[in-house]
Amino acid sequence: MDIYLLPGLALITLVVVLILALRSKRKTDERRKSAETPKSALARDGDAHKKAP
Numbered sequence: 001m002d003i004y005l006l007p008g009l010a011l012i013t014l015v016v017v018l019i020l021a022l023r024s025k026r027k028t029d030e031r032r033k034s035a036e037t038p039k040s041a042l043a044r045d046g047d048a049h050k051k052a053p
Helices: 002-033
Strands: none
Touching: none
């Protein structure tokens, strides 16, 4: 029983990290496609004089 504990916990951790990464990627892609999202001060078409929040 103990032989499966460490690999099992590692597998569960990897799956949780994968799910969180995919969720974050989806949110980032949606935000990037949104026209309402303000441009970054570092972007070519962004406001260079914009203050950081």
